[in-house]
Amino acid sequence: MNDKLTHFDPNTGKAKMVNVADKSVTTRVAIARSTLKIGSKLVEILQSGTLEKGDAFTVAKTAGILAAKQTGLLIPMCHPLPMDCANIEISLFPDLQEIRIESEVQTTAKTGVEMEALVAANIAALTVYDMCKAVDKGIQIVKTGLFKKTGGKSGEFINPDMEW
Amino acid sequence: MNDKLTHFDPNTGKAKMVNVADKSVTTRVAIARSTLKIGSKLVEILQSGTLEKGDAFTVAKTAGILAAKQTGLLIPMCHPLPMDCANIEISLFPDLQEIRIESEVQTTAKTGVEMEALVAANIAALTVYDMCKAVDKGIQIVKTGLFKKTGGKSGEFINPDMEW
Amino acid sequence: MNDKLTHFDPNTGKAKMVNVADKSVTTRVAIARSTLKIGSKLVEILQSGTLEKGDAFTVAKTAGILAAKQTGLLIPMCHPLPMDCANIEISLFPDLQEIRIESEVQTTAKTGVEMEALVAANIAALTVYDMCKAVDKGIQIVKTGLFKKTGGKSGEFINPDMEW
Amino acid sequence: MNDKLTHFDPNTGKAKMVNVADKSVTTRVAIARSTLKIGSKLVEILQSGTLEKGDAFTVAKTAGILAAKQTGLLIPMCHPLPMDCANIEISLFPDLQEIRIESEVQTTAKTGVEMEALVAANIAALTVYDMCKAVDKGIQIVKTGLFKKTGGKSGEFINPDMEW
Amino acid sequence: MNDKLTHFDPNTGKAKMVNVADKSVTTRVAIARSTLKIGSKLVEILQSGTLEKGDAFTVAKTAGILAAKQTGLLIPMCHPLPMDCANIEISLFPDLQEIRIESEVQTTAKTGVEMEALVAANIAALTVYDMCKAVDKGIQIVKTGLFKKTGGKSGEFINPDMEW
Amino acid sequence: MNDKLTHFDPNTGKAKMVNVADKSVTTRVAIARSTLKIGSKLVEILQSGTLEKGDAFTVAKTAGILAAKQTGLLIPMCHPLPMDCANIEISLFPDLQEIRIESEVQTTAKTGVEMEALVAANIAALTVYDMCKAVDKGIQIVKTGLFKKTGGKSGEFINPDMEW
Numbered sequence: 001m002n003d004k005l006t007h008f009d010p011n012t013g014k015a016k017m018v019n020v021a022d023k024s025v026t027t028r029v030a031i032a033r034s035t036l037k038i039g040s041k042l043v044e045i046l047q048s049g050t051l052e053k054g055d056a057f058t059v060a061k062t063a064g065i066l067a068a069k070q071t072g073l074l075i076p077m078c079h080p081l082p083m084d085c086a087n088i089e090i091s092l093f094p095d096l097q098e099i100r101i102e103s104e105v106q107t108t109a110k111t112g113v114e115m116e117a118l119v120a121a122n123i124a125a126l127t128v129y130d131m132c133k134a135v136d137k138g139i140q141i142v143k144t145g146l147f148k149k150t151g152g153k154s155g156e157f158i159n160p161d162m163e164w
Numbered sequence: 165m166n167d168k169l170t171h172f173d174p175n176t177g178k179a180k181m182v183n184v185a186d187k188s189v190t191t192r193v194a195i196a197r198s199t200l201k202i203g204s205k206l207v208e209i210l211q212s213g214t215l216e217k218g219d220a221f222t223v224a225k226t227a228g229i230l231a232a233k234q235t236g237l238l239i240p241m242c243h244p245l246p247m248d249c250a251n252i253e254i255s256l257f258p259d260l261q262e263i264r265i266e267s268e269v270q271t272t273a274k275t276g277v278e279m280e281a282l283v284a285a286n287i288a289a290l291t292v293y294d295m296c297k298a299v300d301k302g303i304q305i306v307k308t309g310l311f312k313k314t315g316g317k318s319g320e321f322i323n324p325d326m327e328w
Numbered sequence: 329m330n331d332k333l334t335h336f337d338p339n340t341g342k343a344k345m346v347n348v349a350d351k352s353v354t355t356r357v358a359i360a361r362s363t364l365k366i367g368s369k370l371v372e373i374l375q376s377g378t379l380e381k382g383d384a385f386t387v388a389k390t391a392g393i394l395a396a397k398q399t400g401l402l403i404p405m406c407h408p409l410p411m412d413c414a415n416i417e418i419s420l421f422p423d424l425q426e427i428r429i430e431s432e433v434q435t436t437a438k439t440g441v442e443m444e445a446l447v448a449a450n451i452a453a454l455t456v457y458d459m460c461k462a463v464d465k466g467i468q469i470v471k472t473g474l475f476k477k478t479g480g481k482s483g484e485f486i487n488p489d490m491e492w
Numbered sequence: 493m494n495d496k497l498t499h500f501d502p503n504t505g506k507a508k509m510v511n512v513a514d515k516s517v518t519t520r521v522a523i524a525r526s527t528l529k530i531g532s533k534l535v536e537i538l539q540s541g542t543l544e545k546g547d548a549f550t551v552a553k554t555a556g557i558l559a560a561k562q563t564g565l566l567i568p569m570c571h572p573l574p575m576d577c578a579n580i581e582i583s584l585f586p587d588l589q590e591i592r593i594e595s596e597v598q599t600t601a602k603t604g605v606e607m608e609a610l611v612a613a614n615i616a617a618l619t620v621y622d623m624c625k626a627v628d629k630g631i632q633i634v635k636t637g638l639f640k641k642t643g644g645k646s647g648e649f650i651n652p653d654m655e656w
Numbered sequence: 657m658n659d660k661l662t663h664f665d666p667n668t669g670k671a672k673m674v675n676v677a678d679k680s681v682t683t684r685v686a687i688a689r690s691t692l693k694i695g696s697k698l699v700e701i702l703q704s705g706t707l708e709k710g711d712a713f714t715v716a717k718t719a720g721i722l723a724a725k726q727t728g729l730l731i732p733m734c735h736p737l738p739m740d741c742a743n744i745e746i747s748l749f750p751d752l753q754e755i756r757i758e759s760e761v762q763t764t765a766k767t768g769v770e771m772e773a774l775v776a777a778n779i780a781a782l783t784v785y786d787m788c789k790a791v792d793k794g795i796q797i798v799k800t801g802l803f804k805k806t807g808g809k810s811g812e813f814i815n816p817d818m819e820w
Numbered sequence: 821m822n823d824k825l826t827h828f829d830p831n832t833g834k835a836k837m838v839n840v841a842d843k844s845v846t847t848r849v850a851i852a853r854s855t856l857k858i859g860s861k862l863v864e865i866l867q868s869g870t871l872e873k874g875d876a877f878t879v880a881k882t883a884g885i886l887a888a889k890q891t892g893l894l895i896p897m898c899h900p901l902p903m904d905c906a907n908i909e910i911s912l913f914p915d916l917q918e919i920r921i922e923s924e925v926q927t928t929a930k931t932g933v934e935m936e937a938l939v940a941a942n943i944a945a946l947t948v949y950d951m952c953k954a955v956d957k958g959i960q961i962v963k964t965g966l967f968k969k970t971g972g973k974s975g976e977f978i979n980p981d982m983e984w
Contacts, residue, residue, distance in 0.1 A: 005215050007295040013216035014878070015223045015295055017885060019905035021847060021926055027513060051169050052177035055386050058506070059179045062390040062568045063240050065509060069564045069572050070238075072889045074287055075294050076227050076882045080889050080903055083572055084602070085511035106513055108602075110904070110928075115294050122286050122305075123238055130239050130279050131171040131179055133310075138323055140309035141286075146301065159302055178386070181393060183413035185355060185434055191677060219878050222670070226732045226882040229673060233728045233736050236397045240390045244397050244411055247736055248766070249675035270677055272766075274412070274436075333543050335623040341544035342714070343551045343623055345721060347741035349683060349762055379497050380505035387507045391568050398566075400725045402615055403622050404555050404718045408725050408739055438740070438764075443622050450614050450633075451566055458567050458607050459499040459507055461638075466651055468637040469614075474629065487630055519841060547714050550834070554718040554896045557837060561892045561900050575900055576930070577839035598841055600930075661871050663951040669872035671879045671951055707825050708833035715835045719896050726894075730943055731950050732883050771950050778942050778961075779894055786895050786935050787827040787835055789966075794979055796965035797942075802957065815958055 007077055017077045023110040027084075028151030032117035033162050034125040034144040036099040042136040043094050056131050057090040060101075064088045064124030068105055071116045081109045083116065088124050100164060101125050102147070114146050171241055181241045187274040191248075192315030196281035197326050198289040198308040200263040206300040207258050220295050221254040224265075228252045228288030232269055235280045245273045247280065252288050264328060265289050266311070278310050335405055345405045351438040355412075356479030360445035361490050362453040362472040364427040370464040371422050384459050385418040388429075392416045392452030396433055399444045409437045411444065416452050428492060429453050430475070442474050499569055509569045515602040519576075520643030524609035525654050526617040526636040528591040534628040535586050548623050549582040552593075556580045556616030560597055563608045573601045575608065580616050592656060593617050594639070606638050663733055673733045679766040683740075684807030688773035689818050690781040690800040692755040698792040699750050712787050713746040716757075720744045720780030724761055727772045737765045739772065744780050756820060757781050758803070770802050827897055837897045843930040847904075848971030852937035853982050854945040854964040856919040862956040863914050876951050877910040880921075884908045884944030888925055891936045901929045903936065908944050920984060921945050922967070934966050 006018045038046075046053050065086050072080035084106040091100050103120035105113040125141045132139060147162040170182045202210075210217050229250050236244035248270040255264050267284035269277040289305045296303060311326040334346045366374075374381050393414050400408035412434040419428050431448035433441040453469045460467060475490040498510045530538075538545050557578050564572035576598040583592050595612035597605040617633045624631060639654040662674045694702075702709050721742050728736035740762040747756050759776035761769040781797045788795060803818040826838045858866075866873050885906050892900035904926040911920050923940035925933040945961045952959060967982040 005209065006298040008215040008220070013214060014219045015216075016907050017905050019926060021904040021928060045169065050177060051172040052179075055178045055382065056172070058383050058386040059240050059390045062387045063238065063394075065568050066391075066394065066565065067238050073886065074227065074231055074234075075291050076223050076885050077291075077294055080901075081572075082574065082601070082902065084513040086509050106511065108513060109902070114297060115290065118290055118293065122290065126279065126282055126286065127239050127241075129282065130241055133278065134170040137310065137313075137321055138325060140307060140325065141305070142307060143304060144308070145304035146297075149301075157301055161302060161304065180415050181413050183434065185412040185436060218874065222875050222878040223882045226879045227886075229732050230729065230883075230886065237394065240393050244409075245736075246410065246738065246765070248677040249673050251672050270675065272677060273410070333537065334626040336543040336548070341542060342547045343544075344743050345741050347762065349740040349764060373497065378505060379500040380507075383506045384500070387568050391566065395566055401722065402555065402559050402562075403619050404551050404721050405619075405622055408737075410738065437738070442625060443618065446618055446621065450618065454607065454610055454614065455567050455569075457610065458569055461606065462498040465638065465641075465649055466653060468635060468653065469633070471632060471634060472636070473632040474625075477629075485629055489630060489632065546710065550711050550714040551718045554715045555722075557896050558719075558722065558893065573900075574902065574929070576841040578837050598839065600841060661865065662954040664871040664876070669870060670875045671872075701825065706833060707828040708835075711834045712828070715896050719894065723894050730883065730887055730890075731947050732879050733947075733950055770953065771946065774946055774949065778946065782935065782938055782942065783895050783897075785938065786897055789934060790826040793966065793969075793977055794981060796963060796981065797961070799960060799962060800964070801960035802953075805957075813957055817958060817960065 015077060020079060020110040025108060025110055026151050027108050028112045029106045030112055030114045030117040030146060031102060031104045031148040032121040033147045034101045034121035035142050036125055036128055037140050037142045038097050038099060039136040039138055040097065042132055043097055045135060046092055047094055053092065060090055060124040060127035061088045063127040064103060064120040067123035068116045068120035071119045074119060075115050078115045079111050081107050083107050086120060088120055090124060099128055112149060112152050114149060179241060184243060184274040189272060189274055190315050191272050192276045193270045194276055194278045194281040194310060195266060195268045195312040196285040197311045198265045198285035199306050200289055200292055201304050201306045202261050202263060203300040203302055204261065206296055207261055209299060210256055211258055217256065224254055224288040224291040225252045227291040228267060228284040231287035232280045232284035235283045238283060239279050242279050243275050245271050247271050250284060252284055254288060263292055276313060276316050278313055343405060348407060348438040353436060353438055354479050355436050356440045357434045358440055358442045358445040358474060359430060359432045359476040360449040361475045362429045362449035363470050364453055364456055365468050365470045366425050366427060367464040367466055368425065370460055371425055373463060374420055375422055381420065388418055388452040388455040389416045391455040392431060392448040395451035396444045396448035399447045402447060403443050406443050407439050409435050409441065411435050414448060416448055418452060427456055440477060440480050442477055507569060512571060512602040517600060517602055518643050519600050520604045521598045522604055522606045522609040522638060523594060523596045523640040524613040525639045526593045526613035527634050528617055528620055529632050529634045530589050530591060531628040531630055532589065534624055535589055537627060538584055539586055545584065552582055552616040552619035553580045555619040556595060556612040559615035560608045560612035563611045566611060567607050570607045571603050573599050573605065575599050578612060580612055582616060591620055604641060604644050606641055671733060676735060676766040681764060681766055682807050683764050684768045685762045686768055686770045686773040686802060687758060687760045687804040688777040689803045690757045690777035691798050692781055692784055693796050693798045694753050694755060695792045695794055696753065698788055699753055701791060702748055703750055709748065716746055716780040716783035717744040719783040720759060720776040723779035724772045724776035727775045730775060731771050734771045735767050737763050739763050742776060744776055746780060755784055768805060768808050770805055835897060840899060840930040845928060845930055846971050847928050848932045849926045850932055850934045850937040850966060851922060851924045851968040852941040853967045854921045854941035855962050856945055856948055857960050857962045858917050858919060859956040859958055860917065862952055863917055865955060866912055867914055873912065880910055880944040880947035881908045883947040884923060884940040887943035888936045888940035891939045894939060895935050898935045899931050901927050903927050906940060908940055910944060919948055932969060932972050934969060
């Protein structure tokens with residue numbers, strides 16, 4: 001963490017895209033997480049096999065990966081980037097009444113892929129939400145954030161608050 | 165809330181798009197909310213005027229509204245819809261160390277706009293995240309969900325857990 | 329079938345978007361099919377369970393449904409349309425060495441959804457192709473077309489050449 | 493061709509995006525082909541000049557090139573790539589009652605552009621289909637596949653089944 | 657024309673999307689125009705047949721029509737709309753050293769299609785620009801605006817300044 | 821400027837995408853400009869504070885930056901590119917009754933970003949147009965073009981006709 005507001009013009013204070021022309025091309029990885037809190041009825045249905053949980057989670061994984069590749073078209077000040085890899089894992093924790101989503105994105109570029117990982121996890125979470133909302137309108141996404149980041153000048157970052 | 169898993173095929177349990185052919189065209193409104201928890205240093209900077217908070221929030225509002233219109237292209241089982249209106253409000257609560265986002269989407273269609281409102285609030289939240297992450301890598305989106313929904317066969321729904 | 333080249337200007341012969349302003353809003357359904365011919369090794373792997381066939385087919389189904397909603401952004405003279413439903417089924421026929429894809433799209437609109445159904449089936453086919461090409465570079469999509477169409481002024485159409 | 497299911501996780505068998513971080517940046521070219529089978533009446537109209545064939549084919553070429561650049565947004569496990577070149581040729585073979593489409597895509601990247609070439613050829617084929625379907629509802633895309641591929645670790649590949 | 661700043665909140669003065677929920681669904685047409693000023697060398701080349709002018713203009717027409725359908729995804733406060741028709745005409749006026757573009761968009765909806773027509777004309781103009789800029793870097797788009805608008809509460813509007 | 825019609829096939833004269841495989845990766849910058857001519861009533865409103873001019877201009881800036889990243893998806897023969905930076909400045913000149921927009925885009929790539937800068941300036945101009953058209957239907961975009969370009973084989977280019 002630092003004091004520099006890289007995304008704002010120092011003179012006007014207005015939001016801007018950071019110029020990454022002089023940054024080095026290095027391998028960069030970001031891992032983001034998103035947790036859905038669900039009701040007991042939905043837990044039951046997801047466990048009972050009335051709906052094919054695997055199928056629903058694969059739909060969400062696919063949506064998240066496709067969205068990650070649109071990050072630069074969704075988040076205004078984000079740079080469009082090549083991507084080496086993007087993957088998402090989704091698991092049900094019945095006792096906790098939670099669905100946990102973890103996304104991992106890797107690139108070889110001048111800037112990191114935190115936003116790509118966050119978009120992937122979020123859109124996957126919203127896709128699960130969409131498919132289950134008829135049963136459980138109270139679903140909430142209770143926690144979304146960056147868990148880990150490696151590569152780039154600032155080195156490794158782990159957010160302990162984002163541990164499961 | 166009901167028991168029907170409208171987004172899953174009753175025979176195979178596989179995810180599917182709901183057929184809305186026989187639903188009525190009515191006015192439908194959805195309000196979603198998303199809250200960012202931020203560190204004290206970011207609160208200070210946002211209050212000090214070093215960065216123009218209004219400008220940053222307008223960038224986020226614009227990103228959220230544009231994303232709402234892409235909902236059907238991001239969330240697989242969502243129907244593409246005409247939209248009567250989409251708006252977003254973003255406010256800083258310094259004492260709570262929170263940035264609160266509320267989106268409201270309205271349509272005259274066969275199905276509701278919960279997902280549009282949720283996408284709007286989420287992408288706005290991620291845009292704020294993106295612009296502030298250089299100062300505060302620990303930002304989290306701590307709560308995202310549907311606050312209110314009117315119109316359609318199921319009538320009004322208010323989620324008390326999503327009150328501020 | 330008729331003689332009118334609705335997509336071409338009668339004076340200049342140039343391609344144009346058909347004006348549907350005066351057409352009636354009716355329920356319209358289109359079913360398209362696409363068949364992949366695959367090698368024996370890929371059949372074996374898909375049957376052996378080394379890869380989770382269901383997961384691969386769900387990824388393809390999701391891609392096809394999302395693409396159907398982008399039809400108007402991909403096919404120049406296609407009208408952007410609301411959609412009541414879009415679904416895709418994908419099955420392996422080991423003895424025939426075929427993967428068969430059927431998409432069904434429904435709308436209540438002034439024009440039909442043939443192209444939406446065709447885009448859905450095609451992009452699903454290409455997604456299967458993509459995931460399996462490392463094992464079988466010779467995969468071909470051997471047959472893609474409209475199988476059935478109902479609704480609209482021209483009434484029901486069935487293409488016997490597209491029966492399985 | 494090899495035995496490795498690069499697009500599937502070896503433990504779970506689930507579809508995933510291949511990690512190309514360690515692959516070399518090289519020049520890669522892919523040529524794909526797609527053939528439309530059309531009825532005699534459409535052949536006649538295309539030859540008679542009632543519609544400007546060149547104009548229709550240019551519309552299809554343009555759609556195919558634009559779609560090639562969206563490959564990563566359409567095909568879930570495809571990497572977003574820079575592109576050095578993408579071109580498409582479309583020809584009518586009246587005696588064969590065929591319209592033949594060939595796309596060629598070139599990149600300097602860590603992974604190939606087969607899918608980009610296939611998307612280009614397919615969307616061009618569907619665009620021709622769309623503009624001609626009022627005259628000939630029975631049009632079929634009878635053969636789509638990769639014809640040739642050069643560059644990358646696996647070297648040159650030619651599919652004799654895709655020769656004209 | 658009126659005094660009401662429909663796109664701004666009366667209390668805060670901030671930009672917002674107009675709520676069209678209570679507006680009537682009527683037929684609405686908009687015609688926009690865009691003019692490119694080009695150098696004499698480019699005029700000569702376009703006339704000489706060294707490049708196939710028709711082909712270049714068809715590429716631009718196709719790009720403009722596709723972009724019109726993305727208007728709501730490009731212009732933040734624009735409503736996503738169904739479209740009945742969108743067409744573009746492009747002509748070279750050698751003596752004036754001008755390329756003139758006219759787009760016409762029609763809808764049956766609650767709000768007009770001025771922006772769709774303007775996006776169509778502009779993206780067509782930029783596409784011509786792109787294909788000719790190697791010969792003539794000084795090309796300018798000298799005039800873009802709404803020429804005519806019919807339908808909706810405000811009735812017919814013709815802008816005399818946009819006559820050719 | 822040169823004589824070569826790089827965007828056209830020398831044999832057929834048909835539009836094509838330039839092959840940039842052999843071009844060098846260098847730093848390239850492009851600056852484009854777009855000017856809106858507005859009526860006196862709109863000038864007055866923009867000055868009076870009835871609408872928050874800054875907010876409107878930030879919405880337009882955001883739309884322009886997002887559109888710049890879609891250039892390859894809008895302009896058919898444009899290469900998809902990584903981008904180091906994209907920024908936009910918008911200013912009101914009340915006495916001239918002008919709103920002036922300048923965009924600057926930078927890349928490290930095989931080809932330039934003129935079209936990215938032009939798309940950014942144009943979509944920002946159209947966004948301003950959209951938000952103000954209820955008050956002033958006669959707004960025109962009177963001048964759009966490339967002001968400056970550096971990097972690449974052709975070196976620096978300044979268009980004196982695009983000076984303010």
